[in-house]
Amino acid sequence: MKTLIRTFFRTLRIVLGPFMQLWEFVTRPKGVVRAPALQQAVNQQCQNLALYQFTTCPFCIKVRQEMRRLSLPIERLDAQHNPQNRDALLKGSGALKVPCLKITDASGQTQWLFESGAIISYLNQRFAAA
Numbered sequence: 001m002k003t004l005i006r007t008f009f010r011t012l013r014i015v016l017g018p019f020m021q022l023w024e025f026v027t028r029p030k031g032v033v034r035a036p037a038l039q040q041a042v043n044q045q046c047q048n049l050a051l052y053q054f055t056t057c058p059f060c061i062k063v064r065q066e067m068r069r070l071s072l073p074i075e076r077l078d079a080q081h082n083p084q085n086r087d088a089l090l091k092g093s094g095a096l097k098v099p100c101l102k103i104t105d106a107s108g109q110t111q112w113l114f115e116s117g118a119i120i121s122y123l124n125q126r127f128a129a130a
Helices: 002-026 036-046 058-069 083-093 116-127
Strands: 049-053 075-078 100-104 110-114
Touching (some): 049 058, 049 083, 058 116, 083 110, 100 116
Parallel strands (some): 049 075
8 A cells, every 4th residue: 555655646746747847937036136246245155055955846946936036046956866965964964854954154063954934034034135
């Protein structure tokens, strides 16, 4: 029975995945336009961030849309098809759960932030005013 359920959901993801990606592309928001110096400062801060994600996860799509709206060049790491990224996520955060934002501060300390709402809130607090 477990195999049947997994097969059903895997098939559902395969069928719906392209439509979800098309919807993400069609509803892509325009990015915030900042002064060049300000955008460069934002780009510098984003070098310490990485988003672990699945391509067709609706919650990951929600976070990526917000990243586009805020014009944030955050590194995106595919934890679904890339075993190294999957292992790094599991080892670092202790869970295979996406979306997950890896935040590394200046001292090298790493914080792992789960849940799309929490990630979007963090990004807005940190970058919306900039």
